[in-house]
Amino acid sequence: MAQQSQPPPITPPLPQPESDFYWEKCKAHELWLRHCKACDSTYFYPRDICPDCFSRDTDWIKSSGRGTLYAFSIVHRGPVPAFRDRAPYITALVEVEGGARIPTNLVDIEPDPANVKIGMALQVVFEDLDDKITLPKFRPAS
Numbered sequence: 001m002a003q004q005s006q007p008p009p010i011t012p013p014l015p016q017p018e019s020d021f022y023w024e025k026c027k028a029h030e031l032w033l034r035h036c037k038a039c040d041s042t043y044f045y046p047r048d049i050c051p052d053c054f055s056r057d058t059d060w061i062k063s064s065g066r067g068t069l070y071a072f073s074i075v076h077r078g079p080v081p082a083f084r085d086r087a088p089y090i091t092a093l094v095e096v097e098g099g100a101r102i103p104t105n106l107v108d109i110e111p112d113p114a115n116v117k118i119g120m121a122l123q124v125v126f127e128d129l130d131d132k133i134t135l136p137k138f139r140p141a142s
């Protein structure tokens with residue numbers, strides 16, 4: 001009797017010391033971003049040095065979780081087995097308030113170009129991937 005094969009699980013992101021705080025806050029369903037006090041830039045991914053002016057005078061700020069769609073692609077064929085049964089799905093670059101752009105997925109929206117519009121208002125939601133990693137994703141703002 002043939003055994004039904006299961007796709008391998010999604011490989012979770014691997015937190016680094018610079019991003020531990022970010023992942024802890026995601027687990028608490030809060031979105032926190034790095035902010036540069038020298039040039040007032042808010043940026044992603046989390047790192048100690050500002051990518052805009054290279055200052056180390058940075059801190060954390062709590063994001064409202066509101067943003068707009070900057071770019072997207074609808075994936076019809078998952079690139080690896082773990083994603084094949086998720087297709088079609090939407091990969092996106094979301095610009096959150098403050099200016100940071102986060103690579104993520106859109107959820108709670110039909111993956112059809114007629115529904116997905118650049119500039120549309122979005123709100124963060126959180127997907128608990130396992131007991132350590134929670135991913136921020138975005139849905140249309142209500």
Ligand SMILES: [Zn+2]
Binds near residue numbers: 037041050051054055
């Ligand atoms: Zn800066």
